[in-house]
Amino acid sequence: MDTIIKKTVEEVFGITDGQFQRAVVRIFPSTPATPKAINGFKFTTDSLRRLMIWSASASIPEGHFDAVMKRNLMIFGPTGCGKTQLLKEFCARTGRPLFRYQCSEDSEVSQLFGTWKLCKPIAKEEVDPEAGLLEKGAQGIAKAIERLAVTVKRMTGVGPEMTFVDGPVLRWARTPNAILLLDEWDQLSPTVAMSLNGILDGDVIEVPETGERIAISKGCLIAATGNTNGRNSAGGNGGSAALYKGVKRQNIASLDRFFVINATYLSEAEEKELLEKQVKIPSAAATAMASLAAKIRTQFMGLNEDAGANGEPLEFTITTRNLLNWGMAWQLLTVTGMDPQSAFKESLNMTLLDFGTAAERKAVLDAWDTIIGDKIS
Numbered sequence: 001m002d003t004i005i006k007k008t009v010e011e012v013f014g015i016t017d018g019q020f021q022r023a024v025v026r027i028f029p030s031t032p033a034t035p036k037a038i039n040g041f042k043f044t045t046d047s048l049r050r051l052m053i054w055s056a057s058a059s060i061p062e063g064h065f066d067a068v069m070k071r072n073l074m075i076f077g078p079t080g081c082g083k084t085q086l087l088k089e090f091c092a093r094t095g096r097p098l099f100r101y102q103c104s105e106d107s108e109v110s111q112l113f114g115t116w117k118l119c120k121p122i123a124k125e126e127v128d129p130e131a132g133l134l135e136k137g138a139q140g141i142a143k144a145i146e147r148l149a150v151t152v153k154r155m156t157g158v159g160p161e162m163t164f165v166d167g168p169v170l171r172w173a174r175t176p177n178a179i180l181l182l183d184e185w186d187q188l189s190p191t192v193a194m195s196l197n198g199i200l201d202g203d204v205i206e207v208p209e210t211g212e213r214i215a216i217s218k219g220c221l222i223a224a225t226g227n228t229n230g231r232n233s234a235g236g237n238g239g240s241a242a243l244y245k246g247v248k249r250q251n252i253a254s255l256d257r258f259f260v261i262n263a264t265y266l267s268e269a270e271e272k273e274l275l276e277k278q279v280k281i282p283s284a285a286a287t288a289m290a291s292l293a294a295k296i297r298t299q300f301m302g303l304n305e306d307a308g309a310n311g312e313p314l315e316f317t318i319t320t321r322n323l324l325n326w327g328m329a330w331q332l333l334t335v336t337g338m339d340p341q342s343a344f345k346e347s348l349n350m351t352l353l354d355f356g357t358a359a360e361r362k363a364v365l366d367a368w369d370t371i372i373g374d375k376i377s
């Protein structure tokens with residue numbers, strides 16, 4: 001039996017808050033499906049508290065509660081605030097295998113659960129006996145393999161066949177302590193989303209194509225992410241839902257099966273720290289950059305009817321991903337000889353601003369000039 005190690009929240013997630021004093025984190029032996037941790041990922045107390053309760057649902061002893069606890073967690077919030085990374089990091093640090101499925105409007109039930117695939121069809125029974133011998137390269141090898149397959153089929157009666165290939169849901173269900181990540185869940189068509197209600201309830205999965213019945217393995221959990229709450233709102237934390245293309249209103253019965261985190265960007269102070277730690281940006285510059293990011297976001301979020309108006313709205317935002325990339329591009333530009341002031345603008349333009357309209361570019365650069373002034377030369 002695999003050994004599960006128990007550690008403290010501080011050891012695993014680097015958070016010292018007293019409210020986690022008695023919490024125990026279970027660490028599973030890593031598998032090839034366990035993601036790799038990144039250096040310096042920042043957990044926040046608020047989201048970690050919920051991750052802990054959600055993951056506890058998979059390990060509470062039978063009979064502890066008489067009611068059934070839900071094992072599903074939805075994280076919704078603005079683009080690039082770290083929803084996907086949070087789940088990857090959680091898996092990386094606890095050793096859990098992660099099966100990620102990128103949802104889209106075109107997702108089909110068969111992509112999630114699995115489908116019949118033909119390994120290698122035999123196009124014709126008669127093949128040129130010299131096939132593959134004279135041709136070089138991949139083409140020659142492919143022909144030679146086909147010739148071999150036909151010969152084997154003639155001699156044994158067995159040839160390439162249809163095989164049922166498990167989708168991410170079945171691979172997850174067969175792996176103990178695994179997490180199924182339904183990324184951008186609110187993109188799914190509501191019918192496909194409803195087909196997941198069985199697994200959200202922890203039911204045995206019946207595969208109609210093969211007749212197999214698969215019980216979800218011990219310790220398995222489900223997480224979903226999205227830019228909206230599945231009810232056409234970004235929840236007041238990240239721009240108007242209308243800016244996120246393709247999101248759908250989901251059935252309330254699906255939503256009911258999730259615990260929820262309404263995520264948002266890290267605070268200005270936390271992002272400053274990330275810029276310093278992960279990208280080695282000098283303190284004064286990191287302060288200015290984090291401050292611009294906070295300013296842009298207030299205006300982006302001001303677009304959201306539930307967020308209240310906060311100045312002139314912007315139709316784009318700066319994500320944590322882009323804030324860090326701005327810093328990395330700036331580093332490389334200054335190291336190769338550009339003066340720091342010009343490098344700030346060039347790296348911001350190439351990371352983000354050239355996507356904006358002329359007016360948006362001007363608004364952001366003016367704000368930057370005010371923030372940076374002559375603080376850095």
Ligand SMILES: Nc1ncnc2c1ncn2[C@@H]1O[C@H](COP(=O)(O)OP(=O)(O)O)[C@@H](O)[C@H]1O
Nearest residue numbers: 040041042079080081082083084085086320321
């Ligand atoms: N808390 C954090 N600590 C460190 N880096 C973060 C954090 N949140 C986000 N990032 C950075 O931002 C990037 C984008 O995050 P991601 O999870 O893809 O966003 P989302 O899924 O919300 O759109 C990550 O790859 C990571 O580099």
Ligand SMILES: [Mg+2]
Nearest residue numbers: 083084183225
């Ligand atoms: Mg994501």
